[in-house]
Amino acid sequence: MPAKAGARTGRRSAKRDFPLSRVRYFLEPGPIVLVSSKWQGRTNIMTMGWHMVMAFSPSLVACLISSGNHSHDMIRGSGECVINLPTTELTEQVIGIGNSSGSEIDKFKEFGLTAEKASEVAAPLIRECHANFECRLHDEALISRYDVFVFEVVKAHARPEPKHPETLHYKGDGVFMVAGTVIDRSSLFRASML
Amino acid sequence: MPAKAGARTGRRSAKRDFPLSRVRYFLEPGPIVLVSSKWQGRTNIMTMGWHMVMAFSPSLVACLISSGNHSHDMIRGSGECVINLPTTELTEQVIGIGNSSGSEIDKFKEFGLTAEKASEVAAPLIRECHANFECRLHDEALISRYDVFVFEVVKAHARPEPKHPETLHYKGDGVFMVAGTVIDRSSLFRASML
Numbered sequence: 001m002p003a004k005a006g007a008r009t010g011r012r013s014a015k016r017d018f019p020l021s022r023v024r025y026f027l028e029p030g031p032i033v034l035v036s037s038k039w040q041g042r043t044n045i046m047t048m049g050w051h052m053v054m055a056f057s058p059s060l061v062a063c064l065i066s067s068g069n070h071s072h073d074m075i076r077g078s079g080e081c082v083i084n085l086p087t088t089e090l091t092e093q094v095i096g097i098g099n100s101s102g103s104e105i106d107k108f109k110e111f112g113l114t115a116e117k118a119s120e121v122a123a124p125l126i127r128e129c130h131a132n133f134e135c136r137l138h139d140e141a142l143i144s145r146y147d148v149f150v151f152e153v154v155k156a157h158a159r160p161e162p163k164h165p166e167t168l169h170y171k172g173d174g175v176f177m178v179a180g181t182v183i184d185r186s187s188l189f190r191a192s193m194l
Numbered sequence: 195m196p197a198k199a200g201a202r203t204g205r206r207s208a209k210r211d212f213p214l215s216r217v218r219y220f221l222e223p224g225p226i227v228l229v230s231s232k233w234q235g236r237t238n239i240m241t242m243g244w245h246m247v248m249a250f251s252p253s254l255v256a257c258l259i260s261s262g263n264h265s266h267d268m269i270r271g272s273g274e275c276v277i278n279l280p281t282t283e284l285t286e287q288v289i290g291i292g293n294s295s296g297s298e299i300d301k302f303k304e305f306g307l308t309a310e311k312a313s314e315v316a317a318p319l320i321r322e323c324h325a326n327f328e329c330r331l332h333d334e335a336l337i338s339r340y341d342v343f344v345f346e347v348v349k350a351h352a353r354p355e356p357k358h359p360e361t362l363h364y365k366g367d368g369v370f371m372v373a374g375t376v377i378d379r380s381s382l383f384r385a386s387m388l
Contacts, residue, residue: 022366024243024365024366025365025366025367028224028243028244028363028364028365028366029224029363029364029365029371030222030223030224030225030363031224049218049222049247050222050246050247050248051246052244052245052246052256052258053243053244053258054244054258054340054342062246062256062342064246064247064248091377091379092382095379095382095383096382098387099382099383099384099387141339142336145335146248146344148248148256150340164371169222169223169224169363169373170222170223171218171219171220171222171223171376172216172218172219172222172388173219173380173388174378174379174380174381174382174383174388175376175377175378175379175380176376176377176379177223177358177373177374177375177376178374178375178376178377179363179371179374180371180372180373180374180375181371181372181374182365182369182370182371182372183285183369183370183372184368184369185285185289185368185369185370186367186368186369187368188286188289188290188293188368189289189293189368190293193292193293194366194367194368
């Protein structure tokens with residue numbers, strides 16, 4: 001896997017506040033994400049591929065978290081989570097986390113990830129991820145029907161570099177598409193549609 | 195834009211039936227899609243970035259279609275649509291369709307796209323797209339609350355080649371990420387998690 005300079009050398013730019021209304025920039029392209037949670041004194045992480053941006057302001061994101069996941073009850077109970085954006089350097093962790101259960105192991109410890117204190121929620125940020133979106137449960141009405149949690153992103157952090165992180169996009173069957181070339185076609189858009 | 199051989203030469207493999215339970219293969223990586231509809235004798239197309247796989251069997255997909263879109267009422271009225279998967283060769287059409295309204299123009303005609311008869315729904319397939327997912331409205335309960343349509347994919351068609359089509363993933367502000375390298379990590383998965 002080719003990696004960006006920062007990943008190869010281990011250098012990473014410090015995270016900065018990221019505008020809540022621009023969360024689509026990271027989530028709309030459809031990356032696999034890591035969802036961290038904290039409930040009753042314990043933390044957990046799950047790998048999640050089924051999510052959808054729903055609104056800019058408030059910044060809403062729908063996430064399907066099956067009741068079969070240990071995280072389901074933790075997030076429902078606490079009403080909070082953090083959506084963390086991993087890149088290719090975390091591929092093995094993404095897979096390992098998705099293939100194990102927080103009912104059996106401490107995933108931060110097992111996968112060598114660093115829990116950092118969030119600003120607005122009790123759930124921890126994953127330091128090694130490119131961006132972190134602190135979420136509060138906005139609407140629980142769709143949970144019992146579809147396991148769909150509607151979250152409001154209440155605080156966002158992102159590294160300013162690289163501008164286009166090498167995110168992972170899951171296709172099923174153990175196969176991922178890695179984020180490729182970026183093309184700017186803004187000149188073809190009506191101003192009101194940007 | 196580098197293009198795959200098929201796109202460069204204009205040759206395209208014929209579409210085949212695609213298993214409904216594997217629709218995630220195309221949609222979970224988060225591509226921008228074109229949604230075609232037919233209602234009261236007229237067709238339309240919209241560009242859509244906000245969608246989420248919800249289940250394998252039945253094959254359910256949630257789509258956020260704002261009531262500001264001409265397609266909203268057409269799809270709500272007919273209870274059907276087709277989700278079509280464009281690739282980079284259709285970048286200009288994707289943008290043009292997203293920047294115009296079906297209340298003013300015939301989008302198939304305006305953007306030089308071919309409407310093909312679908313098998314299970316009245317809405318047309320877009321021939322030039324890599325894959326087409328015929329959808330019936332499965333649950334309209336979330337439309338009034340969130341403009342979210344839950345569709346069941348009832349028939350799927352896809353070209354067998356290229357295996358990994360060059361899909362477009364929207365980041366906002368007129369910028370797209372193009373599907374990149376594909377990596378197979380199935381050997382790291384527990385069999386039950388594939």
